[in-house]
Amino acid sequence: MTLFKLVSFLAGYVVVIVRGSSPERLINMASTRGIWLWNIKWVNQESIMASIRLSGLRPLRHIARETGCRFSIEHRLGLPFFISKMRRRKTMVAGAVLFLALLYMLSSFVWLIDVTGNTTVKDSQILKVARQAGLSVGVLKWNLDTAGVEEAIQDNLSKVSWAGVSVKGTRVIVEIVEKKMPPEGVDHNPAHIVARKEGLLKEILVLKGHPAVEEGQTVSKGQVLISGVIPPPELNEETDPPQSSEEDGKLTGEGQSQYVHAQGIVRARVWYDGYSEVPLVEKITRRTGAEVSRIRIKIGDKEIILSGPEKIPFKEYEPSIHTKRLPAWRNINIPVEINTERYVELKSFRVQRTLTQARDIALKNALKDAKKRIPENAPIVNRKVERVEAGHGGANVAGVNVVRVKVTIETIEEIGIEKTFKP
Numbered sequence: 377m378t379l380f381k382l383v384s385f386l387a388g389y390v391v392v393i394v395r396g397s398s399p400e401r402l403i404n405m406a407s408t409r410g411i412w413l414w415n416i417k418w419v420n421q422e423s424i425m426a427s428i429r430l431s432g433l434r435p436l437r438h439i440a441r442e443t444g445c446r447f448s449i450e451h452r453l454g455l456p457f458f459i460s461k462m463r464r465r466k467t468m469v470a471g472a473v474l475f476l477a478l479l480y481m482l483s484s485f486v487w488l489i490d491v492t493g494n495t496t497v498k499d500s501q502i503l504k505v506a507r508q509a510g511l512s513v514g515v516l517k518w519n520l521d522t523a524g525v526e527e528a529i530q531d532n533l534s535k536v537s538w539a540g541v542s543v544k545g546t547r548v549i550v551e552i553v554e555k556k557m558p559p560e561g562v563d564h565n566p567a568h569i570v571a572r573k574e575g576l577l578k579e580i581l582v583l584k585g586h587p588a589v590e591e592g593q594t595v596s597k598g599q600v601l602i603s604g605v606i607p608p609p610e611l612n613e614e615t616d617p618p619q620s621s622e623e624d625g626k627l628t629g630e631g632q633s634q635y636v637h638a639q640g641i642v643r644a645r646v647w648y649d650g651y652s653e654v655p656l657v658e659k660i661t662r663r664t665g666a667e668v669s670r671i672r673i674k675i676g677d678k679e680i681i682l683s684g685p686e687k688i689p690f691k692e693y694e695p696s697i698h699t700k701r702l703p704a705w706r707n708i709n710i711p712v713e714i715n716t717e718r719y720v721e722l723k724s725f726r727v728q729r730t731l732t733q734a735r736d737i738a739l740k741n742a743l744k745d746a747k748k749r750i751p752e753n754a755p756i757v758n759r760k761v762e763r764v765e766a767g768h769g770g771a772n773v774a775g776v777n778v779v780r781v782k783v784t785i786e787t788i789e790e791i792g793i794e795k796t797f798k799p
Contacts, residue, residue: 388430388454391415396445399424405439406432430456486515486548493552497535502550505532506541511550517543525550566635566799569602569792571595575644578788585638601642601792605799606634635799642792645757650746653780654738658727661692666721676711684717692722731779735763738781746785758786 394402403424406413411432419425428436440447462469489511491499506512509528510521522541529539529550538553569585577591585602589595670684696718702710729737739761750756762782 384427384429385454388452388456389427390430390433390449390453391425391427391451392436392447392449393419394424394426394440394445394447395422396440396443397422398443399445402436402439402443402445402447405443406436409435409439411435411439425450430454483546484517485546486511486513486517486520486543487546489513489548489550491550491552494536494554496554497533497552501533502529502536502552505529506550511541511548517546520548564637565796566604567637567794567796568600568604569638569640569642570795571597571599571601571642571644571791572793573597573646573789573791575646575789575791577601577642577644579641579643581641583639583641584636585640595644595791602638602640604636604638604797606636608632608634638794640792641790643788644791646754646787646789646791648746648749648785648787650742650744650783650785651781652738652741652745653778654729654734654741656729656731656734656777656779658729659724660727661722661724663694664721664723666690667719669716669718672715672717674711674713674715688719690719690721692724693719694722695719734779735781738779739763739783742781742783743785746783750785750787751789754787754789756785756787760784760786 396402399422403413403416403426411428413426413428413432416424416426436447489503489506491502494502505528506525509525510519511525520543522543525541526539529552530536535554536552537555540551542549542551568588574596575594577589577593577595580587580589580591580601582602585604586606588600588603595601668685668689671682673680673682698716699713700716701713704710742761760783762784763779
């Protein structure tokens with residue numbers, strides 16, 4: 377059916393309305409003589425609408441005479457009629473051709489350049505080198521030497537190991553692969569590894585230097601864990617004297633201590649305490665949402681209310697006052713100031729908690745208090761909670777019953793930090 381429609385469009389066809397006493401007789405005679413009609417439907421009792429190709433239009437006239445019918449053309453469709461219409465509208469055809477030519481010409485230029493894959497090298501640096509190599513917005517695509525641009529980027533930017541330039545429509549994509557820069561040279565200045573905080577040593581691995589502590593030992597902040605001073609080996613007749621090495625450290629002399637930049641891993645168990653107490657009965661103040669504002673001007677000792685109430689209509693409120701003073705004139709202070717005041721109503725009410733509610737809140741606050749001092753990536757290996765039942769008074773709340781909770785969190789952390797020293 378699709379092929380039939382395509383052939384009909386190329387050959388051209390018309391939609392006709394057949395009128396007469398027996399239009400169905402015309403349809404039957406046309407069918408027997410090989411004239412193809414389709415989309416046949418009744419318009420009324422004496423009229424039928426149908427589609428017919430141009431080649432069958434002349435034979436249909438003879439059949440119409442024989443059957444006493446007449447027909448009229450309602451629509452002319454297909455390629456021949458379209459071409460005929462375009463011949464009469466030369467200006468529109470010329471405009472369409474011009475538009476297509478302009479569209480083709482515009483699509484021949486580069487209008488967008490995207491740079492991907494770069495992290496350390498800036499887009500502006502890459503685009504500058506690419507522009508020098510002939511790639512810029514507005515350049516003709518067929519004048520673009522992509523291989524030359526790739527080579528220029530690799531030659532002029534030392535941090536780029538590979539560059540690829542691809543053209544997709546009016547867009548050019550510059551793909552960058554950056555070089556992995558080698559790590560900076562190792563510091564050979566003498567240094568110890570010391571403890572940055574107190575803890576109980578769990579593991580010590582010496583890569584360079586001399587161990588100053590043992591596993592299971594409690595250390596304090598600043599204590600040397602791995603010493604950068606290596607004591608001299610015990611010399612005998614079969615032992616060669618130590619040799620100085622610029623890579624490993626400095627030797628003060630034959631049979632003397634060697635100074636190195638200590639390296640190693642020191643992990644320790646570290647404990648953090650958190651404490652919180654929550655009253656069973658507490659007075660809480662909250663904003664109600666009501667507020668008033670007023671503006672006062674003060675001249676010397678006198679005050680004048682420019683707008684707002686004379687008295688604050690709230691029993692409890694939270695004030696916010698913004699003061700502006702007139703600037704001094706010739707070193708003379710002008711005693712005039714304008715106060716913009718805002719008062720937000722507060723309402724106090726009593727909150728009564730059960731022991732369970734108070735314990736839960738105190739535990740949450742104590743954990744928060746302890747965790748705020750724990751390093752972000754430190755694994756928590758143990759947690760100890762010490763609950764104290766409601767009592768009279770407290771560190772922060774006096775004269776009321778409170779629930780106190782103490783939490784101790786144990787972590788495993790790398791506690792070693794480098795500390796240089798002079799031999």
